């Protein structure tokens with residue numbers, strides 16, 4: 001059974017401090033109505049949320065690859081797995097079966113071999129195959145606590161693997177966590193769809209900057225000649241991005257090394273993938289600095 005004793009309560013209103021908020025520079029929130037809580041024990045400089053209109057498009061894999069690349073560039077990085085009903089970050093990072101500890105007041109994240117701090121519901125339940133049969137408010141409460149009650153310490157970047165879609169939990173995260181920017185993930189056949197537009201419009205209504213779109217499973221690479229083979233016509237996509245005023249951060253191929261991410265070290269995944277992520281991540285860093 002799920003251990004619901006994970007609910008720690010700092011019971012302290014001092015968490016709303018603006019001075020330690022990752023949004024402090026250029027924040028447009030009205031202080032009276034701001035629902036963001038910041039824990040004074042943490043010092044997180046920037047928060048990147050990875051979002052998608054629907055599940056299964058590669059959001060978790062891309063969250064992990066962005067975090068790994070940031071780490072490789074020398075930053076202190078954490079990953080908050082907010083996909084409570086389908087947490088896949090522990091598996092992708094080879095952390096299956098790990099259990100998070102804690103003190104009376106704080107939960108301690110698990111660290112990967114290369115020092116990325118990770119929190120996921122799977123670290124807190126007895127058996128990771130057990131389904132999480134919770135109603136929306138309970139799930140929203142847990143993801144909020146992953147922000148307020150986890151001892152993240154000093155982080156340059158916290159990457160949030162958002163739950164798929166535009167539901168309750170995504171809304172709670174956008175209201176209570178000071179997200180600096182969103183990376184939208186889609187697959188080419190869905191990119192111009194109403195589902196992606198909904199996710200984009202939701203982020204915009206919540207006044208959160210969309211850093212750009214990553215088109216996943218965009219092409220395959222011919223094993224014989226190395227040629228890029230696009231499975232879908234890109235014309236509509238270009239038009240859609242232009243109309244939505246969105247930047248294409250990158251296109252990722254279908255690669256078996258992405259689907260078996262946990263079995264590879266990042267460095268050995270694929271040379272061209274590392275190159276693609278270098279461009280994506282440096283673009284994100286630049287945008288967040290502005």
Ligand SMILES: Nc1ncnc2c1ncn2[C@@H]1O[C@H](COP(=O)(O)OP(=O)(O)OP(=O)(O)O)[C@@H](O)[C@H]1O
Pocket residue numbers: 052054055056057058059060061062083086088163164216217252253254255256258259260261
């Ligand atoms: N570029 C890719 N090439 C090959 N396989 C991929 C690629 N991107 C993702 N996958 C595979 O597709 C599946 C879904 O990916 P992932 O779990 O990252 O998606 P997700 O959007 O987070 O899904 P969910 O919302 O259901 O958690 C996984 O099995 C993953 O390994």
